[in-house]
Amino acid sequence: MSRLLTNVAEMIPRMQERAGALDRDSAFPTLEIDQLRRAGALSSPLPVSGSGNVDELAQLLILTGQGNLSVGRILEAHINARHLMARYDAAAIRDDDRLYALWVTDPPSNGLTMRRFGNRIALSGGKQFCSGAGHATGALVTAQDEHGNTRMLVLPLGIGEHVTQLPSPLQGMRAAVTGAVDFTGCETSTDAILGDPGDYLREPDFSGGAWRGSAVALGGLIALIEHAVAQLRQSGRLDSPHTQSRLGQAIIARETGRLWVHHAARIAEDNSEDAGHRVATVGLARIAVEAACLDAMRLIQRSLGLSAFRQGNPIELICRDLSTYLRQPAPDEVLTEAATWFADHPEPTL
Ligand SMILES: Cc1cc2nc3c(=O)[nH]c(=O)nc-3n(C[C@H](O)[C@H](O)[C@H](O)COP(=O)(O)OP(=O)(O)OC[C@H]3O[C@@H](n4cnc5c(N)ncnc54)[C@H](O)[C@@H]3O)c2cc1C
Incomplete structure (x- = not known):
């Protein structure tokens, strides 16, 4: 793991600890953003290229979302903005300290x-x-x-x-x-x-960057399952075959999301790929991660019961944050356009 990822991974417990108070006060996560800046997360080179760098960016977003989805959203927006600056005018990507x-x-x-x-x-x-x-x-x-x-x-x-x-x-x-x-x-x-004129809407950058939001959401899902396992174990309910079955399904959802995020990130950031393929792959990934998060939330809420809805329980906050964050624009259009693209461009058989 790179130094940046190690540093951000170490920030997770404190980010999770502070998430409840920040939510209660609708307070901006100044401390977390300062720490991310010091770790170098705000100034990573963009656009990313090469599968190692793409995986590292995906992992950075996943880890941040795991710590606090709101912090992940702020970082994602910053990276999206800098990506567009680098894409359309390398000189516009300034070495400044701005968020x-x-x-x-x-x-x-x-x-x-x-x-x-x-x-x-x-x-x-x-x-x-x-x-x-x-x-x-x-x-x-x-x-x-x-x-x-x-x-x-x-x-x-x-x-x-x-x-x-x-x-x-x-x-x-x-x-x-x-x-x-x-x-x-x-x-x-x-x-x-x-x-x-029109560059903002130009594909594949307009839709292709959506994989970064999916990476942050996946981080939230990872944290959700971790909290659920700990709470189920503590309440002695992890031994129930019903709970185990629901947990297994939630873990399948998480791992499906992880596979999609890394796959979409690599395709989206690969300039040698066809633009339509990049957009359609990210579209499917977005819907797959949305479905994974919605399924896992339902399964975990069913297993934990009302305690999952009690204020102060980190699971209540993650579910509320995830439910909100997953509302990204035009999901129906994204899915049907991706379906149409893949119908017209079947994967080559080896
Ligand atoms: C936490 C959070 C932070 C955000 N931060 C920013 C930010 O910093 N900057 C920014 O610019 N935006 C931001 N947004 C807004 C975001 O970019 C979208 O505008 C917003 O998420 C759209 O959500 P929606 O559910 O209203 O989408 P919609 O596209 O309205 O989708 C809602 C439903 O309507 C359907 N639908 C869409 N169009 C049609 C149609 N023509 N006919 C019939 N059905 C249709 C969709 O398929 C879906 O089922 C943020 C959103 C969230 C949740």
């Missing part, structure tokens, strides 16, 4: 727009579901330009943006501090523009 957010979801009205004047850009409107709002120090955002094109901007934060809570807070992932950010009245330089 980057990736804010691309527009509210139903008054989404983010940009207007150029000289070498300046005036921003108006905002973004919703912004993880790390008020805490991230840089953000990659999408904004609609004067011609109706979607552009990417890399913004320093603290330029006068206005952060508010969501009108109704999320049930889980509270320590990811997901809010709304209004940039109306903010200005930036045209140097903030990343890539060309």
